[in-house]
Amino acid sequence: MKALILRKYGKPAEIAFAEIARPAIKPDEILVRVHAVGLNPIDTMIPKGEFKPILHFDLPTALGSDLAGVVAEVGSRVTRFKVGDAVFASIFDLGTGSLAEFAVVPESAAALKPSNLDFVQAASIPMVGLTAWQALKERARVQPGQKVFIPAGSGGIGTFAIQLAKHLGARVGTTTSTGNVGLVRNLGADEVIDYKKQEFEEVLRDYDVVLGTVKGDALKKSLRILKSNSRIVSLIGPPDAAFARSRGMNFLMKAVFGLLSRGLIRQAAKIGAAYSFLFVHPDGRQLAEIGALLEAGKIRPVIDRVFSFDQAKEALAYLEKGRAKGKVVVQLR
Template identity: 70%
Template structure:
């Protein structure tokens, strides 16, 4: 089968199309013919080796984390799906790629595709949906009436997280560029800061939580907008010792991650705030709940651009520019 692979880590990962064997099923897996694959920023980060200590691939490895497609075959232990079912899933952190014609998906990671979405729309959801769900409902335990700041509201995570936060009853603040102000307002943002005109840390106050989505010093700046007792959940780092412990990493990595997060931990403690790093995990049951919100129209997919499979490298390059409004998706069929 055809797949987009990388052969090594580093500045020259040798990304390109290759003919690779069709994956074989384990008893608890589905073989899925992929119709569309949603792209995420980490798809560009993995070949650099940035996450090599915590994400394990057998090289050459297929790129991509999200998919929507049709089940071709099921393993002997599978009970929730059958051949012909339309499904969507994230296989992030499972050593599997989705920029390919086929993929194996653990039954526990898959959910039935929302009937009202096409494959491109469904493929845009899994990682941003699960990340938002696990951050807002799991880690932050966001309550009705609380105030949540989501920077970069027009990006893939932002467009979904704003809608989920509004569904949960929160007041949402966000930052975006001038051209995207109306988009994030339509999605439900209550306070919108145009970062070309104002700095969010000088405008916003009294927030209960921050979802960290931007690299650089945005996390440290967000400390000033939070009330005492507030929480910061970062999706982009710095990684912390708690993350290392949760993954059973060795002492050296625990120490290194502790050093990486020492400054933000110190600043947070001074303001009586809690900081943590979140790594999304595949979860078909959660994805099914997200699917219900999509089917009932409470959350809408936001897609910036769709590329054909043979232009998948260009799709990754486009995503890397960081200017997409919503998700970038590759269509296989």
């Protein structure tokens, strides 16, 4: 089968199409004929080796994390799916990739594709949907009436997280460029800061939750908009000791991550805020709940561009520019 393969980490990384063997499945896995793959920023970072201490791949390996497709084979212990089912899933952090004609998916990571979405739309959802769900619903426990700040509202995670926060009953603030103000308002954002004209920390006040999505000094600046008993959930770091413990890392890595996050944790504590780092994990049952929201029209996919499979490298390069409004998707079939 054809796959987009990472052969060697580096800048530039060695990425190329190759013919590889169709993968075999274990009893608790399904084999999916991939129709579409949603790309995420981490898919452009992994090839550079930025996550080598955390994510472990046996190179060469197929790239890609999200997918939508049709079940081609089921393992002997699989009970939730059958051959011919249309499914979507994230296989991030599972050691395999989705930018291939077939992909192995644990039964526990997959969900039935929402019936009102095509494969391209469904493939755009898994990682951003699970990330927003785990950050806002599980970690931050957002309640109706709370104020949630989601920077970079027009990006892949932002467009989904704004909609989920609104579904949870929150009031949402975000940042975006002038041309995307209408987009984020249509998604439900209540307070929109055009970052080309204003600094968000000079305008926003009394927020309960900050979702950290932008590198640089944005997290430190966000401390100025938080109230007491608030939460910062960061997707971009710094990783903390709790994250190291959750992955079973050794004492040295726990100490390193503890040092990396100590300053921000202390600054947050001074204003009564709690900081934590979130690394998304695949979860088919959560994805099924997200699928129900999509089927009910509570949340809608936002897609910037669709590339063919042959253009997958160009799609990754386009995503890396950081200008996409919503998601970038590769269509295989």
